[in-house]
Amino acid sequence: MKYLSRQACVMLLGLAAMSAPALAQEFRVGFVNTDRIFREASTAKAAQSKLEQEFSRREKELAELGSSLKAGSERFEREAPTLSESQRGQRQRQLIEQDRDFQRKRREFQEDLNARKNEELQQVLERANRVVRQVAEQERYDLILQEAVYINPKHDITDKVIKALNASR
Template identity: 80%
Template sequence: MKSLSRPSLWALVSALALAAPAFAQEFRVGFVNTDRIFREANSARAAQSKLEQEFSRREKELNDMGTSLKGMSEKFEREAPTLSESQRQQRQKQLIDQDREFQRKRREFQEDLNARKNEELQQVLERANRVVKQVAEQEKYDLILQEAVYINPKHDITEKVIKALNAAK
């Protein structure tokens, strides 16, 4: 193996030192904050509004059921000392059954809401990713990150993506 002479080594180091800034200027990195897109993009707000409309009736029913159950429980606590043992047991069993039904309905509601929310957010994310790709291609970015421990704000292109997403139909 041929070793480099001192002048050749210096020439190589000098060439690399001169080339490094040129390479660094050509490689463009951007960052997109997906949480911010989910909060600020019109499509994300529309999805949230759609979910609120879709689930508001069930949520109201659950809230009414919870309020009714609480009222019945308080009434039972007040009347329990004056009830016979069999009446107390019967009302307590009714309260337990109604609470169990309430918990089941609340759990089903939460599962349905989470499933629909995930569907809607997935659609928003897919649209956002298409817009990110368009921005990256138009502005000649080499790499776009969606998660990072730290990012210099000068690399954050979230605002551009939100504007493009809001402008697109």
């Protein structure tokens, strides 16, 4: 079994703490805040910049399409009273079709962006996990947690991991 449940980790920590005092002193626990790594590590910032560059053109096109659709809708609202019934119907159908096209493109954009973001974050996480293992081995930690309800700051090794990640670029 690769990962332990939270309850199993708590039980293991409890057993370790209740063991002989000498044994409890040797058991080292560390904590890593992955959210901070995603915000502060240079690899995460580079991934974010890469995504922004990759998707900025499409995002700009979507914004322009949205503005055009809004302007067309406002123009229709102003001109509707002076249009014939057939002209009104035709313009409404055009606006509805433009809106469908806009919604489809926006949905595709969001799906593509989310997929690429997940890919990039997965790569950052894999690198971070390798660095966490290195730090844990070098400093002889027995257990490194990535989620906790509370952690004493003296056990937080996030700064060390970010520093090592930034140095390994």
